Amino acid sequence: MKAPGSPRRAVVIGAGVAGLASAALLAREGLDVTVYETNPTTGGRAGSLTVESAPGFRWDTGPSWYLMPDAFDHFFRLMGTTTEAELDLVTLDPAYRIYPEGSAPLDVPAGRENTIEMFERIEPGAGGALRTYLDSAADAYRIAVDRFLYTTFSGLRGFTDPDVRTRLGLLGTLLTTPLDAFAARHVRDVRLRQILTYPSVFLASRPGNTPALYHLMSHTDLTQGVRYPRGGFAAVVDAVERVARRSGVDIVTGTRVTGISTGTVTGRPGPAILGRFRRPVSRATGVRVRRPDGHIERVAADLVVSCADLHHTENALLPAELRSYPEKWWGNRNPGPGTVLLMLGVRGELPELAHHTLLFSRDWDTDFDTVFDGAPSVDGLPASRSIYISKPSATDPDVAPEGHENLFVLVPVPADPRIGHGDAYRSHATGLVDDIAEATIRRISERTGIPDLAERVVVRRTLGPADFSERYNSWRGNALGPAHTLRQSAFLRGSNASALVGGLYYAGATTLPGVGVPMCLISAENVIKRVRGDRSPGPLRE
Known part of the structure; x- marks a missing residue:
């Protein structure tokens, strides 16, 4: 990276996980790196909340499932350290609890063989079917990691490798078969099908629209297991920030990037966009930032990595003529779900809830119709009746005062800011957020057998789609x-480099390879591949 003409200074937009990881890896390459974050703290969607009037409580406000441990292990080794040195991980057993509508709760145990035994008890023959399913999931996971996740799709090697060519027929079937239909081929019991298909929500999708290739997610939770980092995902953010700072990265919060500066150049053909090659007509030369005092400043850089939302980057930070993904490109895209988040402090113990608890409607297609299609819901609110509850106080005594529980509740809703704000960062909620919160607390109370839950809530804060916007x-x-x-x-998701602006790269959940903290770490590594001109699939050498 110190060769003549190579980039020497980088600016990263956004100090979420992808931004911090991108900055750390760029610094490892020898660049001087500055990260600009508009919010007062780092972490982005992997945020953390404390409330002055409720001392002793701390909530994660985003990710809470620690999956794909190999992605974390690989990132930390690249940075010259280890997961063990940076995080204190606890394996959860049970991995999670489900409350199927109309049935008794089920604990999904830690360990592949234990889960196979559980499936067999519920449905004779389902244990063997799950073994086959998980073998297939492990194979799909390996292929994905080796060929389709750690890649920029700027070359064909990932597709021409013999390991892939011999599986083209199978991969074609997995890509064109919906996940719910694929799971139904293996088990009949509705509860077991839901265990195999709920991970589609982690992919911001619904089982009927998610390719069966993503059954690889069952490998991550049923085989690799579910862990919890003590301190929550705030500890993960702290660890990634820590290694970035040790590498010399400068992180500036409370400073908003208002635009990406460019200069006219001629260059070689850029990455393929919708099957076409286009020539960069400009080059990133830095960013414009607004300081906390309102002062606008230009910051020069040889390359820019935007880890902000891709739609925002393209349509708010670039002029119209330099947008690889203009507004019209987004017209028929699926944004994934929105959410109403509840952060609850509850008096007394809640043994009815595990560290991770999922409430499933028996006919959850209705819930998905509400969230993804805007269909009317059963109770008239634009919210799913299938919800997720995290109780980190089951594992971590530092997230709630003694004698209390900490609950984080995620309610899928349509991606629509009109649903409103929560009151986590405002004086009051707006729109339908409070109504959805009240209905959700009632639902948890009824479904889990905690009749006095509402009366025991001592603090409640919420976030809504308008907050995310x-x-x-x-x-x-x-x-x-x-x-x-x-x-x-995969490559249909877009590119992690601008087609029209040389030296402008993208990382984070809104670009390749996808959503989730592990994917954000991988997307940061893919930026390094772009900078190096590395078209090979698979993780970088450690």
């Missing part, structure tokens, strides 16, 4: 990133 510049207020449908997966 304003705080994170999230397209349509989505919570996770564009859905992983077939048309929005």
Whole structure:
């Protein structure tokens, strides 16, 4: 990177996980790196909340499932350290609890063989079917990591490798078969099908629109296992920030990037966009930032990595003539779900809830119709009845005062800022957020057998789609990133480099390879591949 003509100074937009990881890896390459974050703290959607009037409580306000441990391990080794040195991980057992509508709760145990035994008890023959399913998931996961995740899709090696060519027929079937139909081929019991298909929500999608290739997600939770980093995902953010700062990265918060500066150049053909090659007509020369005092400043750089929402980057930070993904490109894209988040402090213990608890409607297609299609819901609110609850106080005594529980509740809703704001960062909620919060607390109370839950809530804070839109510049207020449908997966998801602006790269959940903290770490590594001109698939050498 110190060769003549190579970039020496980089600016990263956004101090979420992808931004911090991109900055750390760029610094490892020898660049001088500055990160600009508009919010007062780092972490982005992987945020953390404390409330002055409720001392002792601390909530994660975003990711809470620690999956794909190999992605974290690889990133930390690249940075000259280890996961063990940076995080204190606890394996959860049970991995999670489900409350199927109309049935008794089920604990999904830690360990592949234990889960196979559980499936067999519920449905004779399902244990063997799950073994086959998980073998297939492990193979799909390996292929994805080796060929389709750690790649920029700027070359064909990932597709021409013999390991892929011998599986083309199988991969074609997995890409064109919906996940719910694929799971139904293996088990009949509705509860077991839901265990195999709920990970589609982690992919910002619904089981009927998610390619069966993503059954690889069952490998991550049922085989690799579910862990919890003590301190929550705030500890993960702190660890990534820590290694970035040790590498010399300068992180500037409370400073908003208002534009990407460019200069006219001629260059070689850029990355393929929708099957075409286009020539960069400009080059990134830095950014314009607004300081906390309102002063606008130009910051020069040899390359820019935007880890902001891709829609915002393209349509707010670039002029119209330099947009690889202009507004019209987004017209028929699926933004994924929005969410209403509840951060609850509850008096007394809640043994009815595990560290991770999922409430499933029996006919959850209705819930998905509400969230993704805007269909009317059963109770008239634009919100799913299938919800996720995290109780980190089950594992971590530092997230709630003694004698209390900490609950984080995620309610999928349509990606629509009109649903409103929560009151986590404002004086009061707006729109329908409070109504959805009240209905959700009632639902948890009824479904889990905690009749006095509402009376025991001592503190409540909420976030809504409008908060995601304003705080994170999230397209349509989505919570996770564009859905992983077939048309929005792999190279069809877009490119991690601008086709029209040389030296402008993208990382984060809204670009390749997709949503989730591990994917954000991988997207940061893919930026390094772009900078190096490395078209090979697979992780970088450690």
